[in-house]
Amino acid sequence: METKLSVLNAVPELSSFHLFKDISKDDLLQLCANGTVKVHQHRDLVFRSGDPANFFGVAISGAYKLSKLNHLGHESIIYFASPGDVVAALVMPAKVPEYPVDVTALGCSRMLLLPREIYINYWMKRPPLIGCVQQLLSSRMARLHSLKTMQRAPLTSRVASLLLDLSQEDTQTRVHCIPLPLTRKEIADTLEVTVESVIRIMSDWTKQGLITTKDSSIHILNLDPLKQLMRDVTTP
Amino acid sequence: METKLSVLNAVPELSSFHLFKDISKDDLLQLCANGTVKVHQHRDLVFRSGDPANFFGVAISGAYKLSKLNHLGHESIIYFASPGDVVAALVMPAKVPEYPVDVTALGCSRMLLLPREIYINYWMKRPPLIGCVQQLLSSRMARLHSLKTMQRAPLTSRVASLLLDLSQEDTQTRVHCIPLPLTRKEIADTLEVTVESVIRIMSDWTKQGLITTKDSSIHILNLDPLKQLMRDVTTP
DNA sequence: CGCTCGGTTGATGCACATCAAAGGCTGTGG
DNA sequence: CCACAGCCTTTGATGTGCATCAACCGAGCG
Numbered sequence: 447m448e449t450k451l452s453v454l455n456a457v458p459e460l461s462s463f464h465l466f467k468d469i470s471k472d473d474l475l476q477l478c479a480n481g482t483v484k485v486h487q488h489r490d491l492v493f494r495s496g497d498p499a500n501f502f503g504v505a506i507s508g509a510y511k512l513s514k515l516n517h518l519g520h521e522s523i524i525y526f527a528s529p530g531d532v533v534a535a536l537v538m539p540a541k542v543p544e545y546p547v548d549v550t551a552l553g554c555s556r557m558l559l560l561p562r563e564i565y566i567n568y569w570m571k572r573p574p575l576i577g578c579v580q581q582l583l584s585s586r587m588a589r590l591h592s593l594k595t596m597q598r599a600p601l602t603s604r605v606a607s608l609l610l611d612l613s614q615e616d617t618q619t620r621v622h623c624i625p626l627p628l629t630r631k632e633i634a635d636t637l638e639v640t641v642e643s644v645i646r647i648m649s650d651w652t653k654q655g656l657i658t659t660k661d662s663s664i665h666i667l668n669l670d671p672l673k674q675l676m677r678d679v680t681t682p
Numbered sequence: 683m684e685t686k687l688s689v690l691n692a693v694p695e696l697s698s699f700h701l702f703k704d705i706s707k708d709d710l711l712q713l714c715a716n717g718t719v720k721v722h723q724h725r726d727l728v729f730r731s732g733d734p735a736n737f738f739g740v741a742i743s744g745a746y747k748l749s750k751l752n753h754l755g756h757e758s759i760i761y762f763a764s765p766g767d768v769v770a771a772l773v774m775p776a777k778v779p780e781y782p783v784d785v786t787a788l789g790c791s792r793m794l795l796l797p798r799e800i801y802i803n804y805w806m807k808r809p810p811l812i813g814c815v816q817q818l819l820s821s822r823m824a825r826l827h828s829l830k831t832m833q834r835a836p837l838t839s840r841v842a843s844l845l846l847d848l849s850q851e852d853t854q855t856r857v858h859c860i861p862l863p864l865t866r867k868e869i870a871d872t873l874e875v876t877v878e879s880v881i882r883i884m885s886d887w888t889k890q891g892l893i894t895t896k897d898s899s900i901h902i903l904n905l906d907p908l909k910q911l912m913r914d915v916t917t918p
Numbered sequence: 919c920g921c922t923c924g925g926t927t928g929a930t931g932c933a934c935a936t937c938a939a940a941g942g943c944t945g946t947g948g
Numbered sequence: 949c950c951a952c953a954g955c956c957t958t959t960g961a962t963g964t965g966c967a968t969c970a971a972c973c974g975a976g977c978g
Contacts, residue, residue: 587826597874
C-alpha cells in the first residue's frame, strides 16, 4: 500500500513551496523533525474522519481529496489539496484534535507526515510560517465560499467554474489540463449533484470539442467558451 | 451610525472570551493597542468585500453576518459571528490583504477593531493566542462543511439543522432561542434557497407549535420534532 | 398617508433527481 | 484462458422539489 521515504530526499521539493520560502535548509529539517514521507497509491486513505489527529501533513506530489460522508452515506468532497498544501493543520491546536474529514490520495502521491507536537512546539512559534499556513487556509476557505455562492447558478456554470478552477496551464505545451485523476462522480460529489447530470453536461462539451478525457485526465481544449458558460446566468 | 468607545470598558467582556482565557489584563491591553470599540446599529456595514483589509475584528456583543453577493446580485450568507469570534483574522498575513466578504451587524452590536499590524506584530507572536484563533476558524470551517454535506438533503432537514445549530439555551428560562434577529430571507440566503420555500416550511412549524417568532427573534418550543426532521431523510 | 419591508399564499413550470439498462475496462480467481 | 465482479461512463424515460411569478396583508415610519 504505502511506503516510507527519508525526509531528506524531499528537501528540494519542500524548499520550493511558498510555505517554506524563506526557511534555511537547517531550519527546514528542524521543522520536519520526526517526519516521514509516505508514498500513497490511488485511493489510499491517509486520515479518517473522526480519528484522533496526531499528525498533520504537507502534500509533496500528486493530489489528495478531503471528503466526508453525508446523511445518505454518499461522499461529499470538500477540497482538493495540491503539492505545497497543508492538511489537518487547523485542528492541531485543539485539546483533543480529531480529523474533520477523510483524506484520500488521488493517483500516486507523496505526503510529509509530521507529529502534532511539532506543529505546537515548532511551527506555531514561527510567525512567518504561521502566516503562510493561514494564507493556504484562507484560499481554501475562499474556494468553499465560491462553491457556496454558485450553488444557485445553473449546473452548467458550476461545472465550468470547477473545471477552470482546478485546471493549470502546462508550462511546456501550454495546454490547460486538470492535474489530478478525476472521475465524473468526484466532480458530482464536489458540486453535490448526481453523476448523470455531470455526465450529460460534460459529454456535450466533449462532442463540441471543448474538452477531452484521456485516462481520467481532463484537458480543456478551448477556455473561452467555458468561461462564457461559467458567467452565463441569464441567457436571453 | 456607529460610535466609538474606549477599549477599557470592554476589558471584562474580552477577558471572558475563550480567545483571551489565559491572558493577563496588561497583556490584553497590549494585544488591543490602537484598538477601538465600535457600536453598530442593525444592518451597519463593518467591512466591505474587496476593500483593503487594514483591520481585523473581535465581536464583543450582538452578532454579525459574513456574506457575499452571488452572480445574480443576491446575498449569500457564509457565517454568523457571535461574541468572542474573530473576523478577517485569516487574511491579515496576506501581502495585500482584501476582505473576502461583507461583514454586517445584526441588531445593535459591538466590535473591537484592531489594525493589521497588531495582528502581525503581536498576535502572531503568541502561540497560545494563534491556537485559539485557529480553533475558531476550525469550527467555522466545520459549519461550512456541514452546510455543504447537507446540500442534498430535503430542505426541511436543512432548515431544522440550521435553526438547531444557531439556537442557544437561555440559562435562566431554559428556553431555546436564536440569539440574533434573523429574517426568513437570511435563512434562505444561508441555505441558498428562496424565501418562499423557507416560509412554507417555517409557517407549518409555527402552526404545529414547534416554533414562534417575536420581533424577528425565533424561539424553539419543541426540540425533539426538529431533531427528528433534521435526521429524516428517507421517510418511508 | 404613502412608503418600504417582512411575511404569506397559490398557480405554474422547469432543472435536476431518480430509476433502469447497457457497454467498456480492470482486476481477480477458478 | 475465461468468467465474473466492480467501477466508470453513457443514454433514455419519468417524476418531483423547489423556483418563479404574482398578489396581498400588516406593521412601522417619515
